[in-house]
Amino acid sequence: MKPTDLEFSHEALDPPPGRPPIHVKWLGTAGFSIEHDGYTLLIDPYVTRASLFDCIRSPLRSDALAIRRHVPVADAIIAGHTHFDHVLDVPGIAQATGATVYGSRSCTTLCQTSGVPSAQVVDVEGHRGVEPFRAEVGPFELRFIPSVHSAFLFGRIPSAGNISDCDQIPLRTTGYRCGAVFGVDIRVAGRRIYHLGSADLLDGHPDRDVDLLLMCVAGWTTTERFCPRVMGSLRPGAILLSHWDDFFRPLDEPARALPAMRMGRLVDSLTAVDPSVQIGTLPIMGSLRL
Ligand SMILES: [Zn+2]
Numbered sequence: 332m333k334p335t336d337l338e339f340s341h342e343a344l345d346p347p348p349g350r351p352p353i354h355v356k357w358l359g360t361a362g363f364s365i366e367h368d369g370y371t372l373l374i375d376p377y378v379t380r381a382s383l384f385d386c387i388r389s390p391l392r393s394d395a396l397a398i399r400r401h402v403p404v405a406d407a408i409i410a411g412h413t414h415f416d417h418v419l420d421v422p423g424i425a426q427a428t429g430a431t432v433y434g435s436r437s438c439t440t441l442c443q444t445s446g447v448p449s450a451q452v453v454d455v456e457g458h459r460g461v462e463p464f465r466a467e468v469g470p471f472e473l474r475f476i477p478s479v480h481s482a483f484l485f486g487r488i489p490s491a492g493n494i495s496d497c498d499q500i501p502l503r504t505t506g507y508r509c510g511a512v513f514g515v516d517i518r519v520a521g522r523r524i525y526h527l528g529s530a531d532l533l534d535g536h537p538d539r540d541v542d543l544l545l546m547c548v549a550g551w552t553t554t555e556r557f558c559p560r561v562m563g564s565l566r567p568g569a570i571l572l573s574h575w576d577d578f579f580r581p582l583d584e585p586a587r588a589l590p591a592m593r594m595g596r597l598v599d600s601l602t603a604v605d606p607s608v609q610i611g612t613l614p615i616m617g618s619l620r621l
Pocket residue numbers: 412414480529
């Protein structure tokens with residue numbers, strides 16, 4: 332099964348008549364913009380999409396032109412973890428737009444070392460409490476749920492550890508260490524959206540019944556019982572599949588799946604738990620409304 336065989340229609344999730352829609356746009360990889368009522372969130376926006384050659388050859392630099400072309404002006408930027416394909420562009424977008432960044436200590440260090448003012452960066456990891464860290468951005472209510480990264484590299488998490496303030500910017504790909512991992516629970520206009528940026532999670536989530544799960548595909552085959560666990564923990568009504576695309580290809584070329592994503596098997600495993608769940612993809616820069 333090809334990802335394009337699964338494309339959602341624009342109106343797939345039935346926005347109710349009479350209220351401004353929530354627009355969810357896929358930016359490629361685990362990146363999304365979510366807009367409602369004049370406010371915009373970005374999650375894991377990665378539009379530089381350095382080639383494999385550039386990733387191996389030299390430290391990575393964010394592509395300011397790609398940011399200007401593809402990233403909407405946002406009120407907040409959320410980083411679920413700090414691998415390069417999630418945060419390379421975060422400091423540049425923050426500096427270009429003034430948006431507030433929410434992320435781990437590793438993300439905070441990266442942003443501050445890159446010159447983003449401290450007042451513009453929120454460390455969601457430093458929060459100590461029973462309840463998850465919460466924030467409000469316009470009509471959006473955010474909860475940062477501790478999560479885990481899939482251990483897809485021979486049973487290990489690639490580039491584990493934190494970006495530290497001793498690291499030299501620009502970093503090589505391996506310098507973008509994972510940092511603490513968060514799922515992001517977003518509540519807006521009576522809907523719940525959950526961003527799962529890596530294909531693993533901690534069991535026993537505080538709340539289930541997510542309307543739309545933005546779900547990472549890469550790594551799902553090496554995470555034990557991923558499908559029943561994600562379905563049981565979040566009980567999603569709909570799933571938008573992400574992070575299945577080859578992110579070494581430029582954004583203006585059609586998305587092509589990474590090897591071994593096994594999309595057909597993934598869909599079968601998810602629908603085996605709940606046959607009513609809607610599952611789909613979007614083209615890069617495609618959007619849906621809910
Ligand atoms: Zn990652």
